[in-house]
Amino acid sequence: MKLRLFDLDKDFDVVKTWISDERTHMLWSANRIPFPLSKASFKEFLKDIASSNGDIPYVAIDDDGKPIGFYVYSFNEDTKEGMLKFVVVDSKMRGKGIAREMLKLAVSAAFEDETVEAVHLNVFSANVPARRCYEKTGFVERSVTSDAFSYGDESWDRINMVIKR
Secondary structure (H helix, E strand, O other): OEEEEOOHHHHHHHHHHHOOOHHHHHHHHOOOOOOOOOHHHHHHHHHHHHHHHOOEEEEEEOOOOOEEEEEEEEEEOOOOEEEEEEEEEOHHHOOOOHHHHHHHHHHHHHHOOOOOOEEEEEEEOOOHHHHHHHHHHOOEEEEEEEEEEEEOOEEEEEEEEEEEO
C-alpha cells in the first residue's frame, strides 16, 4: 500500500462507490457533504476545506494503483497537531486491516514533520467498527462530546481520539 494525493478525475468514481447508504454517509461526513455524493459537490467541498483549514485529500492505493482508502489531513500550527478526517476504505475491503495500514502510513507521514506532536481524529459513537480500528492503530480516547450529531431518531456522541509522537 502507498499513499498519494487524491485526484478527483482519477479517483472520484471509485471512492463514491464505497458509501452507498445515507446512514453510512452521515457517519462518514456528518452531513458536511450532500448525499448522494456527486463529483461537483465533492469538488466544491474539497475546495472549501482546503481554503478554510488547509485540508489535503489523499488516497491509499494497492499494488496495482487502485484506490482502496481515502482520508483528508490538515495540520494546526497553534496546537502542533495533525488531524485525519473523512477516513473511509473500500467497502469490500473493510475488516481486512486495510484502514489500519492506511492510518499507520498517514500517521507516519504526519510525524515526518518534526513539528507535529500528535495526530487526532473524531469518530461517532455509533461507528463502532471504525473506533475499534482506530484503537488497534494506537489512537486513544481524549474527549467525548455528548449528543454531537443526530441522524433520524439516533443521537451520536463525537469521540476525539489521539495518537502522540
